[in-house]
Amino acid sequence: MSLIQRLAVAHDKPHAFTIQYPPGREYFQKSFRSAPADIADFLSSKGGLSSLSEFGLYLHVPFCRARCLYCNFPIDTRRDTGLFAGYVDTLIRQLGLLADTVPASSKVYGIDIGGGTPTLLPQAEMGRLLKALGPWRARSSAKRPLSVETGPETASREPEKFAMMRSLGVGRVSLGVQTAEADLLVRINRKQQRLEVESALKHLKDAGFERINIDLIFGLPGQGLAEWRADLKLAAGLLPDSITTYDCLYRGKGRGFVMTGARPPSPAVYGKLYEEAYTFLTSKGYHAPYGSVNFSLHRGETGSSAYFEGRLLDGLSYLGVGQYASSMVGCRWWFAPMRLWDWMKAVQEGSALPAEDCYSLPEDERLAKQILWTLSFGYLDLERFREAFGWGIKPRFSRVLEAAQEKGWLARKGNRYCMAPGSFRHLPELRALFYTDGALDWVRTQEDACVPA
Numbered sequence: 001m002s003l004i005q006r007l008a009v010a011h012d013k014p015h016a017f018t019i020q021y022p023p024g025r026e027y028f029q030k031s032f033r034s035a036p037a038d039i040a041d042f043l044s045s046k047g048g049l050s051s052l053s054e055f056g057l058y059l060h061v062p063f064c065r066a067r068c069l070y071c072n073f074p075i076d077t078r079r080d081t082g083l084f085a086g087y088v089d090t091l092i093r094q095l096g097l098l099a100d101t102v103p104a105s106s107k108v109y110g111i112d113i114g115g116g117t118p119t120l121l122p123q124a125e126m127g128r129l130l131k132a133l134g135p136w137r138a139r140s141s142a143k144r145p146l147s148v149e150t151g152p153e154t155a156s157r158e159p160e161k162f163a164m165m166r167s168l169g170v171g172r173v174s175l176g177v178q179t180a181e182a183d184l185l186v187r188i189n190r191k192q193q194r195l196e197v198e199s200a201l202k203h204l205k206d207a208g209f210e211r212i213n214i215d216l217i218f219g220l221p222g223q224g225l226a227e228w229r230a231d232l233k234l235a236a237g238l239l240p241d242s243i244t245t246y247d248c249l250y251r252g253k254g255r256g257f258v259m260t261g262a263r264p265p266s267p268a269v270y271g272k273l274y275e276e277a278y279t280f281l282t283s284k285g286y287h288a289p290y291g292s293v294n295f296s297l298h299r300g301e302t303g304s305s306a307y308f309e310g311r312l313l314d315g316l317s318y319l320g321v322g323q324y325a326s327s328m329v330g331c332r333w334w335f336a337p338m339r340l341w342d343w344m345k346a347v348q349e350g351s352a353l354p355a356e357d358c359y360s361l362p363e364d365e366r367l368a369k370q371i372l373w374t375l376s377f378g379y380l381d382l383e384r385f386r387e388a389f390g391w392g393i394k395p396r397f398s399r400v401l402e403a404a405q406e407k408g409w410l411a412r413k414g415n416r417y418c419m420a421p422g423s424f425r426h427l428p429e430l431r432a433l434f435y436t437d438g439a440l441d442w443v444r445t446q447e448d449a450c451v452p453a
């Protein structure tokens, strides 16, 4: 597809071009679906799990108090102590099966526990899970291999749980604040939490976590510059080690806009919101390459977890544990069963990595996926791509990289193509340059999913 055609698709459907590639799983389902048995064959083959020297570990805990309006994750709002215990039992069983399956010498570059809101687990269950992760942490050379996501409410109300988590090796906690603006919180079905954010931060600091991150979302339905400024000010004023600024579009594929009937912000508005964050946070001592959504107080750190750095920046393999957890090894990408009981049953029957929704991606699709992830750090690192895949980006994308430089969206700095200041508003076009022809064709024929009818 020509450059002009690519830019035309991005112009017509800017909201389809998010960090998530492809924008709809249906595209992969149509062309690259694999049978679970093929994934099992691959994993037991010579190039499968036995060849893994390093991987990331993700544990999915699906429990949430309520569904935020913009979220389409497979969450579970039941509060049942028996269910919590059964879920943790199954996670621990799956970890045991995995330990028997991956090479004993393999390293773990990072471990994330996400969800959901994992810290909704009762303290005793969380303790059991963290103890089971001890041997996995020991396989890592990262300074802080283990990161856990939480919400303000549990961190604010259950300080003892967090002190225990710290004592059991959790080095980093990511606090999903998203917004503290009262009207917005009502609009997106999240609890009022302004005061809780402050006490949550205090408890996390008191517990001694080495790194505390705050997640914020920009471009929420009904969020203007003033509300975004207030959230940035609140977050930076609490001095977390890092602040991550997600755009609302990729979460739930624009579900928040469909549900509220609001129109998603234009790329120019997204650009303005990002510029505000970049200018404000860097003025407060946070640093980030321009274009990155991660801001860190610590020089030389991205602000992201070890798991996400390995997965998103270095393109390393990762294995998912838990209901609907995703895994990727080379060009094989799969999800555990979506239904809780299906996942539990598969693990009880002895499956270390049960797979339900599976894909075998051609190299160009895998590469596009990686490029889109990496761009969320504000740059493409030629060396990292070569190390990860043995595929240079430059030979494949020389025309595209030249065009992006001519447009003033990317600038070459040593081994990196860095997003140029002011280019955030052009991200849909920049992303479209790296899409495969098949994915662009698919986007072209789709309804704009996040524009309300």
Ligand code: SF4
Binding pocket: 063, 064, 065, 066, 067, 068, 071, 072, 073, 075, 115, 116, 117, 151, 176
């Ligand atoms: S955004 Fe987070 S807290 Fe809200 S429903 Fe989704 S997983 Fe749960």
